Amino acid sequence: MSSIKWQAKLIKHDRVERIAVYFENSQELISRIRKIEGAQWSQQNKVWHIPDTEENRKRFKIAPSSNYLPSEEGIAQIEKFKQWLRSKRYSESTLKTYSEALKSFLIFCNKKVIKDITHDDVIRYNNEYILKNNLSSSYQNQLVNAIKLFFKIIKDTTIEIDKIHRPKREKVLPNVLSKEEVKAILEAHRNLKHKTMLSLIYSCGLRCGELLDLKPVHIDSKRNIVLLKNAKGKKDRIVPLSPKILEMLREYYKMYKPQIYLFEGQTIGMPYDARSLQLILKQALKKTGITKPATLHWLRHSYATHLLESGTDLRYIQELLGHNSSKTTEIYTHVSTKSLQQIKSPFDDL
Structure with missing residues (x-):
């Protein structure tokens, strides 16, 4: 991007460099800018931002620092x-998550050779980086997971893997919309593709990635099921398909005639963009006046x-x-209101 006028600087977005x-x-x-992997638009700051990587720093002529890179040994490891991870057939998503987490830790320890890293370094990292920056327990x-797996395959190390402790699990309840809110969201869009995508996520309980990986052949109209291939954890599963959704899908297929993926973006044969799908939901929320920060x-x-x-x-x-x-799955019992609605408050008897 050297032929255009631009400025680049380091920022923190959601506590991430x-x-x-x-x-x-x-x-x-x-x-x-969209073609750069991981590029995102910040609506709040009105700016495009990309991952803070060595490649991107070179691309935009931001000088690397010794605090930013692992040691040469760390980079090689x-x-x-x-x-x-690839040889073990871990997904690319898991590979990226684990390698980035490990990279962050090795940057923190870049003054040490890897065999000299101890449990105290892990504790210091938790306190001086994760807790100091208010990063989540899920990130921790x-x-x-990354450290345990990494040091499990490293022979020459002083770390005892079993002594690396995990953060106490947070008891966070899932966010749930009422049936009325869901209906309003699904009816907000006139665009058939947008309506069908959101409806299919809700009617089958799909993850965003599962929806975007679907191909027409995965819709079994005779058995009224959707086949999810190689879903999270590299598992196949089937989910029932609502007859109402099947009719919607037939209408959608006639109109859009997808070539490879069931839902394709502007480029034929390429899956729909996940960020664009999230934007579709945000537009639906705005149209319906629902102020909850709902996600897919x-x-x-x-x-x-x-x-x-x-x-x-x-x-x-x-x-x-x-x-x-x-x-x-049991966590959903804590947000179901069916039993709660049967409980009578003592206030009613006052």
């Missing part, structure tokens, strides 16, 4: 770690909770959502 890129408003330049848990995953949470409230057995909901553990 990013590179903000400022340039004149132009569709051509926006298209170019991260690459070996990535190769090991990802870091623990709220539709999945709402699907599970509404199933539970209608009397569906928790074991079936676990299968439909693709949860490994029933404990993950």
Whole structure:
């Protein structure tokens, strides 16, 4: 991007280091910045920002610092770690999450050779980086997963893997929309593709990535099911397909005639963009006047909770959502209002 007028500087976005890129408003330049992996638009700050990586620093001529990079040994070991993860068939998403978490830790320890890293370094990192920057316990848990796995395959180390402790799990309840709110959101868009995508997420309890990975062949209209291939955890599963959704899908297919993926973006044969899908939901929220900060995953949470409230057995909901553990699914019992509505407040008898 050296031929255009731009400015770039380091910023913190959601407590994560990013590179903000400022340039004149132009569709051509926006298209170019979008091609950079991980590029995002900040509505609040009105600026495009990209991941703070060595490659992006070079691209926008931001000088690297010794505090920003792992040691040469660390860089080499991260690459070996990535190769090991790929050989074990970990997903690219997990590979990226683990390698970035490990990179952050090795940057913190870049004054040490890896074999001299101890449990005290992990504790210091937790206190001086994670807690100091108010990063979430889920991020800390990802870091623990990455460190444990990394040092498990490193032979020459002083760290005892079993002594690396995890953060205490937060008891956060899933966010749920009422049936009335869901109906309003699904009816907000006139665009058939937008309406169908949001409806399919809710009606089948899909993750965003599962929806965007769907191909027409995964819709079995004779058995009224959707086949989810290689979903989270590299597991296939099937979910029931509502007859109403099937009719909507038939109408959508006739109109858009997707080539490879069921929902394609502007480029034929390429899946729809996840950020664009999230924007569709935000537009629906604005149209309906719903002020809750709902995300696409709220539709999945709402699907599970509404199933539970209608009397569906928790074991079936676990299968439909693709949860490994029933404990993950049991969290929906804490947000279901069916039993709570039967409890009479003593205030009513005063």
